[in-house]
Amino acid sequence: MALLVQKYGGTSVASIPHLENVARRILASREAGHQVVVVVSAMGHETDRLDDLAQQIGVNPATHREVDVLLSTGEQVTTALLAMVLMKHGCPARSYTGGQIRILTDSAYTKARILEIECDNLRADLTLGTVAVVAGFQGVDADRNITTLGRGGSDTTAVALAAALGADECQIYTDVNGVYTTDPRVVDSARCLERLTFEEMLELASLGSRVLHTRAVEFASKYRVPIRVLSSFNDSPGTLITNEDDSGMEQPIISGIAFTQDEAKLTVLGVKDIPGIASRILGPISDANIEVDMIVQNVAADNSTDFTFTVRRTDYQQALAVLQDVAAQIGARQVSGDNRIAKLSLVGVGMRSHAGVASKMFKTMADESINIQMISTSEIKISVVIDEKYLELAVRALHAAFDLAAASA
Amino acid sequence: MALLVQKYGGTSVASIPHLENVARRILASREAGHQVVVVVSAMGHETDRLDDLAQQIGVNPATHREVDVLLSTGEQVTTALLAMVLMKHGCPARSYTGGQIRILTDSAYTKARILEIECDNLRADLTLGTVAVVAGFQGVDADRNITTLGRGGSDTTAVALAAALGADECQIYTDVNGVYTTDPRVVDSARCLERLTFEEMLELASLGSRVLHTRAVEFASKYRVPIRVLSSFNDSPGTLITNEDDSGMEQPIISGIAFTQDEAKLTVLGVKDIPGIASRILGPISDANIEVDMIVQNVAADNSTDFTFTVRRTDYQQALAVLQDVAAQIGARQVSGDNRIAKLSLVGVGMRSHAGVASKMFKTMADESINIQMISTSEIKISVVIDEKYLELAVRALHAAFDLAAASA
Numbered sequence: 001m002a003l004l005v006q007k008y009g010g011t012s013v014a015s016i017p018h019l020e021n022v023a024r025r026i027l028a029s030r031e032a033g034h035q036v037v038v039v040v041s042a043m044g045h046e047t048d049r050l051d052d053l054a055q056q057i058g059v060n061p062a063t064h065r066e067v068d069v070l071l072s073t074g075e076q077v078t079t080a081l082l083a084m085v086l087m088k089h090g091c092p093a094r095s096y097t098g099g100q101i102r103i104l105t106d107s108a109y110t111k112a113r114i115l116e117i118e119c120d121n122l123r124a125d126l127t128l129g130t131v132a133v134v135a136g137f138q139g140v141d142a143d144r145n146i147t148t149l150g151r152g153g154s155d156t157t158a159v160a161l162a163a164a165l166g167a168d169e170c171q172i173y174t175d176v177n178g179v180y181t182t183d184p185r186v187v188d189s190a191r192c193l194e195r196l197t198f199e200e201m202l203e204l205a206s207l208g209s210r211v212l213h214t215r216a217v218e219f220a221s222k223y224r225v226p227i228r229v230l231s232s233f234n235d236s237p238g239t240l241i242t243n244e245d246d247s248g249m250e251q252p253i254i255s256g257i258a259f260t261q262d263e264a265k266l267t268v269l270g271v272k273d274i275p276g277i278a279s280r281i282l283g284p285i286s287d288a289n290i291e292v293d294m295i296v297q298n299v300a301a302d303n304s305t306d307f308t309f310t311v312r313r314t315d316y317q318q319a320l321a322v323l324q325d326v327a328a329q330i331g332a333r334q335v336s337g338d339n340r341i342a343k344l345s346l347v348g349v350g351m352r353s354h355a356g357v358a359s360k361m362f363k364t365m366a367d368e369s370i371n372i373q374m375i376s377t378s379e380i381k382i383s384v385v386i387d388e389k390y391l392e393l394a395v396r397a398l399h400a401a402f403d404l405a406a407a408s409a
Numbered sequence: 410m411a412l413l414v415q416k417y418g419g420t421s422v423a424s425i426p427h428l429e430n431v432a433r434r435i436l437a438s439r440e441a442g443h444q445v446v447v448v449v450s451a452m453g454h455e456t457d458r459l460d461d462l463a464q465q466i467g468v469n470p471a472t473h474r475e476v477d478v479l480l481s482t483g484e485q486v487t488t489a490l491l492a493m494v495l496m497k498h499g500c501p502a503r504s505y506t507g508g509q510i511r512i513l514t515d516s517a518y519t520k521a522r523i524l525e526i527e528c529d530n531l532r533a534d535l536t537l538g539t540v541a542v543v544a545g546f547q548g549v550d551a552d553r554n555i556t557t558l559g560r561g562g563s564d565t566t567a568v569a570l571a572a573a574l575g576a577d578e579c580q581i582y583t584d585v586n587g588v589y590t591t592d593p594r595v596v597d598s599a600r601c602l603e604r605l606t607f608e609e610m611l612e613l614a615s616l617g618s619r620v621l622h623t624r625a626v627e628f629a630s631k632y633r634v635p636i637r638v639l640s641s642f643n644d645s646p647g648t649l650i651t652n653e654d655d656s657g658m659e660q661p662i663i664s665g666i667a668f669t670q671d672e673a674k675l676t677v678l679g680v681k682d683i684p685g686i687a688s689r690i691l692g693p694i695s696d697a698n699i700e701v702d703m704i705v706q707n708v709a710a711d712n713s714t715d716f717t718f719t720v721r722r723t724d725y726q727q728a729l730a731v732l733q734d735v736a737a738q739i740g741a742r743q744v745s746g747d748n749r750i751a752k753l754s755l756v757g758v759g760m761r762s763h764a765g766v767a768s769k770m771f772k773t774m775a776d777e778s779i780n781i782q783m784i785s786t787s788e789i790k791i792s793v794v795i796d797e798k799y800l801e802l803a804v805r806a807l808h809a810a811f812d813l814a815a816a817s818a
Binding site: 016053057063066067073077079088094095097100 | 471474475478482504509
C-alpha cells in the first residue's frame with residue numbers, strides 16, 4: 001500500500017465527463033490498495049477566463065490581492081465538482097480550499113511561496129478512508145488573505161503536500177504521456193523517457209515546462225519526493241523523476257534535447273578587459289527588468305574582448321536600446337544583435353562520466369554545415385546558439401546521432 | 410453622514426461595465442459624505458451556470474457541502490472584480506469572503522442560517538475609509554466549512570451586516586425601481602410605492618420576492634433595519650421599508666395587489682366533522698414534502714364538511730394522488746381539484762382601522778361578474794382564489810377601485 005498524491009491539470013478536469021474519468025483513476029488507485037490525496041487545477045481555460053475579466057479592469061500591484069481572490073475560485077470549483085463525482089461513485093470525498101487545509105504562504109500575492117502545510121485534516125481523512133480533494137495553486141497568508149502561487153502553482157501544491165505527508169509518489173496527470181527525448185512535433189521518433197533525475201528535468205525545462213513547473217521540480221528535489229508525470233487519457237506508465245542516487249541503474253549518457261526559439265542575442269564589441277566591466281553591462285539590463293539567459297565572454301586579445309548574452313525575444317528591442325547607452329559610457333566599439341537565433345541543449349547526467357559528448361555534438365552539427373554561434377556548458381548540459389533556420393535539422397541530426405529513439409537499458 | 414450597507418444583485422453586476430456603474434454609485438455615496446459597506450451577488454447567471462454543473466453530476470443531501478463550496482465562488486469572483494474597479498477609480502477597497510469576515514452560520518448546507526457576524530475587519534475598514542466588498546449568500550460554520558444561505562441569501566447577508574454594524578439604511582440595488590402597487594406588466598398605471606411596512610412587504614411577497622427575499626425582510630423587521638429597494642440603473646428614490654411605527658405618517662388603506670398563478674386547489678368533499686380530521690388530510694401531504702398555502706374549511710352541515718387547500722401547481726398531480734388514498738381511509742365522499750386558478754391578495758396596514766375593504770373588494774369583483782372560489786384573510790391581507798382567466802381583469806378593476814395609481818399623501 002502506497003500513499004499517493006495525484007494532481008490533475010486543467011485539460012484533465014475540463015468538463016464533467018473529464019471529472020468522471022479522473023474519478024475512475026482515483027477509484028482504481030484505491031482498489032489497488034493505495035491511499036490517495038488529490039490536487040486539482042481549474043477546469044480547462046477557466047483561469048484564462050477569470051484573468052481576462054481582471055485584464056478588462058487593468059491589473060497593477062495594488063490589486064494583486066484581489067486578483068488572487070478572483071483566480072483562486074477556479075480551483076475551488078473543480079474541488080467541489082470532483083468530490084461530488086467521487087461521492088456519486090460511492091467514494092467518500094471532501095473538498096478543501098488552500099485556506100481550509102491550511103496551506104500557509106507568505107503575502108506575495110500572485111506569486112506566493114508556501115511556508116507551511118497543516119496536515120491534520122488530511123491525515124484525519126486518510127484514516128477515515130476519505131479522499132481529500134485539494135485546490136491547487138492557492139494558499140492563505142497569516143492574516144487569512146487568499147494567495148496564489150503563480151501559474152503552474154498546482155504542481156507545487158501537489159509536491160508540497162506529498163512532502164508534508166511523506167507520500168510515496170507525487171503523480172502529475174496531464175495531457176501528454178510524460179517527458180520526451182525531444183519535442184515529438186519536431187522529431188517523429190522522439191521517445192517518452194522512463195525516468196529522469198531532478199537535475200535533468202530542470203535542465204530540460206523547455207521540454208518539460210509544458211508538463212511540470214520548474215518550481216515544483218526544485219521543491220521535489222529538495223524534499224526528495226519522487227514525481228511521476230503521466231497522462232490522464234491512457235494507461236502509459238509515464239516518466240518517473242527522482243534523485244540520481246535513487247535510480248540504482250546506469251544512466252544513459254544523454255536524456256534529451258531541449259530547444260527554444262524564444263531568445264535573441266546581443267553582443268557588445270570591443271569592450272575593455274578590466275574588472276567590473278561585466279556588471280557595468282548587465283547592471284542596466286537587470287535594472288530594466290530584462291532577464292538574461294546565456295552569457296559568453298571569451299578571453300581578451302589586445303586588452304579588448306567581446307561580450308555576448310541572450311535575452312527573451314520580446315525584450316530584444318529594449319535591451320538593444322539599453323546597450324547603446326551602456327556602450328557609449330564604457331567606450332565599447334559597437335553593439336550588435338540578432339533575434340533570429342535558436343538555443344539547443346543536450347542534457348544528461350551521463351555526461352559527467354563520459355568524455356566526448358561535446359565533440360560528438362559539434363561534429364554532428366559540422367557534418368550538417370550548421371555554424372555554432374555561442375557555446376555554454378554546465379555539468380550535465382551543453383547549450384549552443386545557432387541560426388534559427390537550422391534548428392529542426394540540428395535537433396533531428398543530434399537525436400539520431402545519440403540514438404535517443406532507442407529505449408535505454 | 411450615514412452608514413449605508415449597499416447590496417447589488419446579479420443583474421447589477423453582470424459585467425465589467427455594470428461593475429463600473431456600481432462603482433460610480435458607491436463613489437457618489439462616499440462623495441455625499443456617507444460610509445459604505447458593499448454586499449454583492451454572483452454576476453448575471455453565474456449561479457445558474459455553477460448549479461447546472463452540479464446538476465450534471467446529480468445533487469443529494471450528502472453532496473450539499475460540496476454544492477456550497479461550488480456556488481460560493483460566484484460571489485467571490487464579484488467581490489474581487491468590484492474591489493479592483495473601485496481601486497482603479499482611486500477608492501481604497503478590499504474584498505471579503507463570508508469566511509474572511511467571518512459570517513458564522515449553522516452547518517445546514519445550502520440553507521444555512523446566520524448565527525453571528527464578526528465586525529472587526531469591517532469596522533477597521535470603515536475607520537480607514539476603505540470600502541469593504543463582501544460576498545453575499547455565504548458564510549462558514551464553526552469548523553470553517555463553507556455554507557450558503559439559499560437563493561436570495563445575498564439580501565439576508567446585507568440586512569444581517571446592516572444590523573450587526575448598526576447601519577442607518579440597507580439599500581438593495583436591483584433592476585426594478587422598487588415595489589409597485591401591482592405588477593406593471595398587468596396594470597399600466599401601477600405605481601412605485603414610496604414606503605411600505607415590513608408586514609406589508611411580507612404579505613406582498615409575490616410582488617416583492619422578485620426584488621427582495623422574504624427572509625431578509627423578516628430579518629430586517631426583527632432587527633429594525635430600514636431597507637430601501639432601488640434600481641442600480643437610474644436615480645429614482647425606490648421604496649423604503651420600515652417598521653410601521655417609524656413612518657410617522659398616515660398609512661394608505663391598501664398598499665398593493667399581489668397575485669400568483671402558480672397554485673392549484675384541492676378539495677376533499679364530504680369529510681366527517683370530527684376532531685383531528687384536518688391533520689389526517691394534511692399529514693400525508695406534508696409527508697410528501699408538498700407545501701400548502703391557503704386552507705379553508707367551512708362550518709359543517711349534517712356532520713359533514715368540505716376541506717379545501719391550495720398547493721404549488723407543480724405539486725398538483727402528486728397531491729391529488731395522495732388525497733385519493735387519504736379520502737378512502739377517512740371515508741370522504743370525493744376528491745376534486747382545479748389547477749387553473751389564480752390567487753389575488755389586497756394588502757395594506759390601513760385595513761386594520763378601516764372597515765369595508767372586504768365588501769368593496771367583493772363588490773368590485775361582483776360588478777365584473779367574477780366568481781370568488783375561496784376567501785382567506787389576515788389582519789392586513791384579504792386573499793381570494795378565482796378562475797385564472799379572470800385574473801388580469803380582477804387586478805385592473807381592484808387597482809382602479811382602490812385608487813392605487815394616485816400617489817398617497
